[in-house]
Amino acid sequence: MKKFLVLSLMSLLSITPAMSATAEKVIGATVGDFADLSRESLKPLLEKKGYKIRIVEFTDYVQPNIALAEGSLDLNIFQHRPYLEQFAREKGLDLRPIAEVPTAPLGIYAGKLKSLAAVKDGSTVAMPNDPTNLARALLLLADLNWISLPKKIDPFKVSPLDIVKNPKNLKIVQLEAAQIPRSLQDVDYAIINGNYVVSSGMSLTSKLAPEKSNAYINWAVVRSKDAQSDFAKAVIEALNSKEFQAYAKNKFKGYKYPSTWK
Template sequence: MTMRLLLAALVAAVAALGAARAEPAKPDLKVGFVPGPYEDAFKAGVEPTLRAQGYRVRTFHFSTGLEVNAAVHRGEVDANVMQHSVYLKAYNDRNGTDLVGIVQVPTPPMGLYSRKHRSTAGVARGATVAVPSDPMNLERALKILRDLGWITLRPNGNPVDVTELDVIENPAGIRLVPLEAAQAPRVLDDVDFAAIQGNFAIFSGLKLSEALALENMTSPYVNVVAVRKDAAGTPWARDIVSAYRADAFKAAIRGDRFYDGFKLPDYFE
């Protein structure tokens, strides 16, 4: 091959690479969210990276996790950001789906809030505590109460089976009030305390710093980006993972006091 032909081939290869980056194989990327802080984090530090790679990013809003998971399963959106791995596994088991998490995201912990009390000391007998009605998040709430010394829990290795019956000691006679998780902020005036998931607390205007106690959040309860299993290895899914792990995203989160108190994924270390 002559030098001129070699140079022409090199120029063509570079041009092809640039075109591929400017127009990825899947140019339209649809991401679903429920109320909470995850869309703001995505727009602040992930979406700009994806757009710079040539993606046309569209975000969609859903009222519940069930709706947005169903949308991913049906292919109506490509990914969603709203759930932890325990919830995702339970959803798959219950619905026969195969959604998978591809990367963890900064997640606000569940907290215990009150408008009637300024501390958790000396809890009155018969105090009412609103807790999530779904077993997975009920377990998280009960562990907060356990860590405060208010109750004792029966060991249970399966969070999807946890019920109020797993409370085996309740010396203060606390009355649990099970509610759909999103409703908890609305009943703060009606109960003594409410265990509220971080996303719903923030969406309702509460601050993590206002919580009287925060859960000790472990890895399975850190939220993830979920996609269909057959999409997990696609270039666009890998680009989402890379955008979350990028220095630009880390800087956007670390530079915003709003995210103080969030549980950060291991890749922030």
């Protein structure tokens, strides 16, 4: 009997790591490129390491962070660092970015007017209504010399109230970022986040002009308490692996790639 008990305990100990390794991990990503890279490459790479992965898709920028903080997700991929920091501060969330991911740049796209040269007095420009991406959009308009902003300003907190000159009398239409591609027939121009360009079936190469800043590359994010977990380390390794880099450079041409890639 003692021999049987010892063998049984040894058997249980031998399967415990495998059981823990196969505990399901849930990754949340916005529809389009981030959901694609999560499903097509990150998931298989993590499953090779023994993790069971489920992908959940979101159509907005609010719920993925709430779900992560509440424990419904173990990781999310959809946001740049300025947005994360502002959102976490406003909502009191303890989240941390752990690895950069390929990012489609924000740009201005043709609506009813098909070129930048066609801009006219009173032209309408749709742009994201969340504060960080709204600031990015306004900076893009300033780069085009369509508006003027103060020389000294926090680039992450620019709002329409900061516009000091608007010689073309542009009318700014603020919309939920995911809805902007559907607004193209109603406005003259639209400033769209790259992932929503892709998910709507548009081409990144059709943009009339890109943003100049490199500050808005996107990140994989976890709860701060899990930043040193085995799963977080596995995610970092996978997102910087040669396999993932090869996949991303083939799949996401024209994107901004992580600074950690060589």
